[in-house]
Amino acid sequence: MIDKLFPNKILSLNNKFFIHLIFLMICVIGVGLIYALLISPPDAVQGNSVRIMYIHVPASFISISCYTVMGLISILSIIFKIKILPYIAKSIAPVGFVFALVSVFSGSLWGKPTWGVWWAWDARLTSMLILNLLYIFYILSWKLIKEFEEANKVSSFIAIIGLLNIPIIKYSVDWWNTLHQTSSITLNSAPSIHYTMLIPLLIMFFGLIIYSLIVILMKYKIEILKLKLKKK
Amino acid sequence: MLSKKVKTRLVFLGISFLFAALLTFFTLKTLKSNIVYFLSPTEVYNQNNLNFNKKVRIGGLVKEGSIINQNTSIKFTITDLKNEIFVSYEGSIPNLFSEGKGVVVEGKLQDKKYFLADSIIAKHDENYMPPEVKQILKENKN
Numbered sequence: 001m002i003d004k005l006f007p008n009k010i011l012s013l014n015n016k017f018f019i020h021l022i023f024l025m026i027c028v029i030g031v032g033l034i035y036a037l038l039i040s041p042p043d044a045v046q047g048n049s050v051r052i053m054y055i056h057v058p059a060s061f062i063s064i065s066c067y068t069v070m071g072l073i074s075i076l077s078i079i080f081k082i083k084i085l086p087y088i089a090k091s092i093a094p095v096g097f098v099f100a101l102v103s104v105f106s107g108s109l110w111g112k113p114t115w116g117v118w119w120a121w122d123a124r125l126t127s128m129l130i131l132n133l134l135y136i137f138y139i140l141s142w143k144l145i146k147e148f149e150e151a152n153k154v155s156s157f158i159a160i161i162g163l164l165n166i167p168i169i170k171y172s173v174d175w176w177n178t179l180h181q182t183s184s185i186t187l188n189s190a191p192s193i194h195y196t197m198l199i200p201l202l203i204m205f206f207g208l209i210i211y212s213l214i215v216i217l218m219k220y221k222i223e224i225l226k227l228k229l230k231k232k
Numbered sequence: 233m234l235s236k237k238v239k240t241r242l243v244f245l246g247i248s249f250l251f252a253a254l255l256t257f258f259t260l261k262t263l264k265s266n267i268v269y270f271l272s273p274t275e276v277y278n279q280n281n282l283n284f285n286k287k288v289r290i291g292g293l294v295k296e297g298s299i300i301n302q303n304t305s306i307k308f309t310i311t312d313l314k315n316e317i318f319v320s321y322e323g324s325i326p327n328l329f330s331e332g333k334g335v336v337v338e339g340k341l342q343d344k345k346y347f348l349a350d351s352i353i354a355k356h357d358e359n360y361m362p363p364e365v366k367q368i369l370k371e372n373k374n
Contacts, residue, residue, distance in 0.1 A: 043360050044365070045328060045356060045366075053360070075245065115328070115354055115355065116325075116326025116328075120269065123267050123268075161252055164253055168256075176264070177268045177272065184359070193359075193360040197361075
């Protein structure tokens with residue numbers, strides 16, 4: 001039953017497909033890095049340390065988005081018991097976790113030259129750390145619990161409850177006084193980043209999103225292959 | 233349309249999620265004073281039961297023209313454009329610390345208007361621009 005529709009599609013994504021995507025990714029990230037590190041100007045206040053933004057912001061955004069998607073899929077999976085959904089949610093977790101780590105560490109590297117501290121227990125930083133922990137719990141529950149149904153229940157529970165953390169991360173800088181500055185790119189107003197810095201940021205965004213897609217698809221393909229082997 | 237089982241799970245999940253959301257909301261509300269990273273001078277001014285022995289953080293803008301350097305120590309005024317607090321500090325200063333910019337100081341209040349800081353953290357805003365653009369903005373302002 002599971003073999004219908006979606007799983008076969010993912011298995012038809014062969015190496016050629018992935019090589020094309022990887023090639024595209026290398027091009028986009030290459031252009032993005034050249035633009036971000038060489039062409040774009042230093043910031044008037046922060047100088048060259050602003051270049052950490054070109055990794056930090058996309059990494060944070062992707063880790064939060066991945067978690068949101070993971071949580072929503074887990075909700076659907078718990079309610080409708082669609083067999084394939086847990087495998088999709090499970091495939092999204094690693095890349096989200098890696099970017100959550102990148103976000104915290106690049107933020108720390110950025111904090112030292114600008115704020116003067118590596119870490120501060122402010123609401124944005126703390127909620128991001130909690131996101132890291134949630135990812136760890138989620139991934140561990142899949143690794144440690146042997147029985148599939150059981151692992152699915154526990155990890156979905158973590159993913160769904162953890163969804164509450166997402167608006168807290170997003171709005172922490174607006175709800176409370178925080179050391180972290182408020183968002184520079186918002187939906188309802190012009191970005192407060194000069195276009196010479198916004199362009200490389202958007203290119204890096206695009207490149208890292210392609211990277212995430214590649215990793216998620218590869219992981220998902222492996223999950224499906226494992227499933228097929230088990231069935232035989 | 234939905235089967236009974238699906239409906240039960242939907243209701244159960246909905247209620248538990250709502251419950252967890254409420255719980256989080258009230259926890260955050262209760263912990264508000266711990267979550268805020270710093271107080272503004274006005275918040276200090278309005279607070280009646282200040283503990284002068286406890287370390288606090290106060291944040292705001294460094295008032296233009298208020299920085300006084302004396303060999304190793306530095307004195308300046310933090311303002312939120314309504315109230316001001318006079319700060320005295322000895323030690324290293326982050327690069328971004330300058331007049332008119334955001335700052336967070338950690339230390340002890342001596343009284344509502346005087347603060348003895350043991351560390352200074354610079355705060356920066358969400359605006360990013362190249363130096364030339366900043367120069368133009370500055371010229372246009374004058």
